[in-house]
Amino acid sequence: MIFEILTLFPGMFIGPLNESIVGKARERSLVHVRVHNIRDYAFDRHQVTDDRPFGGGEGMVMKPEPIVRALEGLQREFPAPHVVLMSPQGRLFNQRIARELSRLPRVALICGRYEGVDERVGMYYAQDEISIGDYVLTGGELAAMVLVDAVTRLIPGVLGNAESASMESFSESVLEYPQYTRPQVFEGHAVPEILLSGHHEAIRRWRRGQALLRTKVRRPDLFDRFEPTAEDLQLLREAEEEDERIRGSGYPGC
Numbered sequence: 001m002i003f004e005i006l007t008l009f010p011g012m013f014i015g016p017l018n019e020s021i022v023g024k025a026r027e028r029s030l031v032h033v034r035v036h037n038i039r040d041y042a043f044d045r046h047q048v049t050d051d052r053p054f055g056g057g058e059g060m061v062m063k064p065e066p067i068v069r070a071l072e073g074l075q076r077e078f079p080a081p082h083v084v085l086m087s088p089q090g091r092l093f094n095q096r097i098a099r100e101l102s103r104l105p106r107v108a109l110i111c112g113r114y115e116g117v118d119e120r121v122g123m124y125y126a127q128d129e130i131s132i133g134d135y136v137l138t139g140g141e142l143a144a145m146v147l148v149d150a151v152t153r154l155i156p157g158v159l160g161n162a163e164s165a166s167m168e169s170f171s172e173s174v175l176e177y178p179q180y181t182r183p184q185v186f187e188g189h190a191v192p193e194i195l196l197s198g199h200h201e202a203i204r205r206w207r208r209g210q211a212l213l214r215t216k217v218r219r220p221d222l223f224d225r226f227e228p229t230a231e232d233l234q235l236l237r238e239a240e241e242e243d244e245r246i247r248g249s250g251y252p253g254c
């Protein structure tokens with residue numbers, strides 16, 4: 001997978017994409033991230049990349065020419081990239097879209113700045129417009145990094161087997177179950193006893209119940225779309241009963 005990032009702030013990408021799993025995936029050539037400075041494609045004397053909005057109004061708008069010139073350079077290479085404009089007006093990014101993008105060979109991400117990008121870029125030169133959430137960032141750079149991170153971990157070979165098995169949780173719209181590690185008691189707070197029991201089937205059932213309960217309480221929107229099995233309903237009921245019981249003892253609940 002090749003990511004082509006078009007930005008006015010290439011320096012922002014140095015830390016996040018060189019560390020940890022994405023950094024290792026790049027070292028192993030499982031992904032390539034190429035960062036292009038849009039200013040290098042502004043050919044006027046002052047390398048201007050923004051201008052005042054037609055019709056008046058506050059702020060500046062990114063000009064189309066430098067972005068489109070940068071894209072044209074990329075489109076001369078094979079395979080042509082799937083062009084995405086990062087913008088708060090785009091379709092809302094989620095695990096399904098991450099999976100969709102992870103199957104493409106090459107993706108170009110245009111990072112907007114200022115009050116926005118000339119509308120013609122999104123209309124005629126991008127195939128896709130993506131938002132990472134209903135809030136406005138100062139630019140598309142952080143959004144692009146979120147997308148690169150979420151997509152990279154889905155590329156075969158990037159995660160180890162154990163990690164990739166657990167990543168399936170969101171694909172069926174259920175949140176992860178709670179995880180614990182040593183110490184068994186931390187500042188008086190004990191790990192749920194069942195996890196120490198060694199009964200794999202009982203642990204599996206408990207975890208499933210906890211995952212369902214969390215989803216129901218924290219993300220009713222996900223839960224409404226989910227189709228529980230008869231076993232799920234039973235495990236959810238058990239988790240709710242346990243939650244009721246331990247709430248009485250001062251536990252803050254799921």
Ligand code: ADE
Nearest residue numbers: 086087131132137139143
């Ligand atoms: N640029 C500014 N805000 C954004 C958001 N929420 N998602 C994607 N790009 C953005």
